[in-house]
Amino acid sequence: MPLYSAGRRRVIIALALTSALLLTLDLRGNRLFDAARSGFSVALEPFQQAAEVASAPVERLWRAYSDFDALEEENLALRAQVDAQRSAEIAAQNAIIENQDLLALNSLESLASYDSVTARLVGQSPTNFDQQVEIDRGSIHGIRVGMPAVNEAGLVGKVTRVAPTSSVIMLVTDPSYAVQVKIVSIGGEQPDQVVPGFTTTTVEEPEETFPGSDQGAVREEFLISTSTSTSLPDETAVETPEVEVIRETGVLRGQGDERLPRVSFVAGNSAFGRIEVGDTVFTAGGSTSLAPPSIPVGRVANVITRAGTAGQELEISLSPELGRLQFVRIVLYQPPTELQQ
Amino acid sequence: MIGFLMNSWVARVIPIGLVLLAIQTTLLVELRPFGVSVQIVLAFAAATGAVGGVERGAVVGFTMGLMYDLAVGTPLGATAVTMALAGYVAGVGRLFRIESHWWILALQSAIGAAVGEAMVPVVRLFIGEAAVSGTGLVTVVVVVAVAAMVCSPVLAPLGRWSLSLQQTEMKLPPEIRSEV
Numbered sequence: 001m002p003l004y005s006a007g008r009r010r011v012i013i014a015l016a017l018t019s020a021l022l023l024t025l026d027l028r029g030n031r032l033f034d035a036a037r038s039g040f041s042v043a044l045e046p047f048q049q050a051a052e053v054a055s056a057p058v059e060r061l062w063r064a065y066s067d068f069d070a071l072e073e074e075n076l077a078l079r080a081q082v083d084a085q086r087s088a089e090i091a092a093q094n095a096i097i098e099n100q101d102l103l104a105l106n107s108l109e110s111l112a113s114y115d116s117v118t119a120r121l122v123g124q125s126p127t128n129f130d131q132q133v134e135i136d137r138g139s140i141h142g143i144r145v146g147m148p149a150v151n152e153a154g155l156v157g158k159v160t161r162v163a164p165t166s167s168v169i170m171l172v173t174d175p176s177y178a179v180q181v182k183i184v185s186i187g188g189e190q191p192d193q194v195v196p197g198f199t200t201t202t203v204e205e206p207e208e209t210f211p212g213s214d215q216g217a218v219r220e221e222f223l224i225s226t227s228t229s230t231s232l233p234d235e236t237a238v239e240t241p242e243v244e245v246i247r248e249t250g251v252l253r254g255q256g257d258e259r260l261p262r263v264s265f266v267a268g269n270s271a272f273g274r275i276e277v278g279d280t281v282f283t284a285g286g287s288t289s290l291a292p293p294s295i296p297v298g299r300v301a302n303v304i305t306r307a308g309t310a311g312q313e314l315e316i317s318l319s320p321e322l323g324r325l326q327f328v329r330i331v332l333y334q335p336p337t338e339l340q341q
Numbered sequence: 342m343i344g345f346l347m348n349s350w351v352a353r354v355i356p357i358g359l360v361l362l363a364i365q366t367t368l369l370v371e372l373r374p375f376g377v378s379v380q381i382v383l384a385f386a387a388a389t390g391a392v393g394g395v396e397r398g399a400v401v402g403f404t405m406g407l408m409y410d411l412a413v414g415t416p417l418g419a420t421a422v423t424m425a426l427a428g429y430v431a432g433v434g435r436l437f438r439i440e441s442h443w444w445i446l447a448l449q450s451a452i453g454a455a456v457g458e459a460m461v462p463v464v465r466l467f468i469g470e471a472a473v474s475g476t477g478l479v480t481v482v483v484v485v486a487v488a489a490m491v492c493s494p495v496l497a498p499l500g501r502w503s504l505s506l507q508q509t510e511m512k513l514p515p516e517i518r519s520e521v
Contacts, residue, residue, distance in 0.1 A: 007396070011399060012399060016422065018418070019421055019425070020418070022417045023417065023418040023468055026416050026417040027468060040412060041411075043359070044359060044362060044366075047359045047360060047362070048363045048366055048367055051360075051363035051368060055368035055371075062371065123366060123367075123370060124370040125413065126365045126370050126378055126413060127378065127413060128377055128378050128380075128461070128485070129461055132414075160414075161414050175470070257376075257477070258477050
């Protein structure tokens with residue numbers, strides 16, 4: 001039988017057309033397909049439960065084989081890190097409380113303003129091209145599509161599919177993920193050095209004191225140290241320079257598992273030169289953004305200069321370690337524009 | 342109608358698909374050699390193509406792909422078309438071979454699975470999803486192909502059973518066949 005017989009061609013054409021039709025209908029949104037997905041999930045569940053039970057010993061054996069050395073090394077490193085962060089944590093907690101008080105005082109939004117649901121990760125995406133995880137909380141717990149997922153370290157992703165008792169979260173690293181962010185940069189330059197065309201806010205804090213800091217350290221510890229200086233002994237305090245806070249908004253997009261997410265600017269400007277490696281990145285919020293403002297996202301890991309008027313891009317080192325998620329918190333937030341609808 | 346369905350390949354392929362999907366979404370998301378998720382459903386589609394030929398491979402691959410899309414939540418038809426292609430490509434080898442040695446089937450399954458997995462980012466790009474990074478794609482394709490080859494001795498008989506095929510099915514070139 002030849003490779004391209006009439007019958008064979010008909011089969012291939014029929015399958016290709018069916019695929020195209022299904023894709024078109026599904027991408028436009030189809031309730032019938034959604035119902036079919038829900039029904040199929042129910043049908044598959046007993047099989048999955050049986051497979052989980054049967055494969056548990058194999059999984060444990062595999063983990064013991066593949067993870068032991070790495071876990072031992074990581075454990076030692078983490079112990080050292082925990083010791084180092086213990087003191088910083090106390091200062092940070094104080095700062096958070098004061099920050100929330102200030103935000104409440106000024107009627108500004110903060111993450112603490114929203115209810116949230118804590119969920120456990122129960123699965124990962126079985127494909128090699130999607131960065132998604134499944135959690136054990138769903139629509140009956142108030143979760144809706146689009147809500148942001150966070151953990152203690154910061155933004156994890158957003159909810160993309162909701163079933164009654166489970167949901168799927170698209171991680172920040174997924175190539176389809178995008179969120180508006182702001183980059184907060186603490187600069188020490190004088191106002192006449194400010195690059196034109198950027199939104200800048202200058203916060204003058206004369207006589208502000210920091211423990212044992214020099215000018216370089218101010219840059220990294222501004223957010224904490226401004227609110228913790230009162231609890232620290234005076235003898236360690238030093239005078240700090242004027243602090244300039246630069247905020248620039250852009251869109252953060254995932255780049256897949258192996259590459260860092262990137263921020264491209266809404267108004268790209270080749271003269272952009274104030275953002276530096278180590279600057280902090282937060283969600284920008286806004287009436288159409290799916291995430292509320294000021295969720296920590298990460299730090300600038302690399303500033304990429306592009307030719308011409310393409311402006312610059314930033315590579316962001318994410319705060320949460322997405323490969324080791326156990327629990328996430330779904331912030332029950334919906335943008336004002338959606339609530340109005 | 343019901344009797345026909347019960348006796349047809351559909352009645353055997355769907356339960357097999359459910360079991361393989363359960364394995365895919367539980368065990369194989371944890372066991373990731375070189376960080377790659379082994380695609381057992383794709384391997385089955387390719388193995389069925391290797392034992393059943395081009396049309397059967399494509400149709401079974403399409404069915405398995407639809408089930409995969411329903412279970413995983415990927416756009417309906419996206420995985421179906423890649424698995425259909427995997428079954429088709431794996432089945433092409435059947436047009437030329439005389440005997441179905443296990444290692445030939447394994448090789449066909451590996452090639453089919455590799456083509457199917459490599460097509461996933463292409464199809465995603467076509468349907469408007471963000472481009473998947475090329476970094477690591479080679480590793481993914483190689484691991485998926487090797488896994489399909491390793492699983493072939495188990496999956497090929499399963500595919501043969503699902504299609505009600507005889508184990509030894511000689512296939513002669515047309516010129517010899519006409520003489521016979």
